[in-house]
Amino acid sequence: MDTLILAGLLGVLYLIWKPGSRQRVLAAWWIVALLCAGLLKYHITSGLGLGLTW
Numbered sequence: 001m002d003t004l005i006l007a008g009l010l011g012v013l014y015l016i017w018k019p020g021s022r023q024r025v026l027a028a029w030w031i032v033a034l035l036c037a038g039l040l041k042y043h044i045t046s047g048l049g050l051g052l053t054w
Helices: 002-017 022-048
Strands: none
Touching: 002 022
């Protein structure tokens, strides 16, 4: 999970430094943010089956 988040953030960082449109950077940022939220939700809910809490 951490590797996917890091890869997404590095990809967005590359888009920030590369000359291009601001819309692509914002779209990539939101995609990474939503994927991170989805992975976090999956990670937390799978841990709740083990008796863990928030």
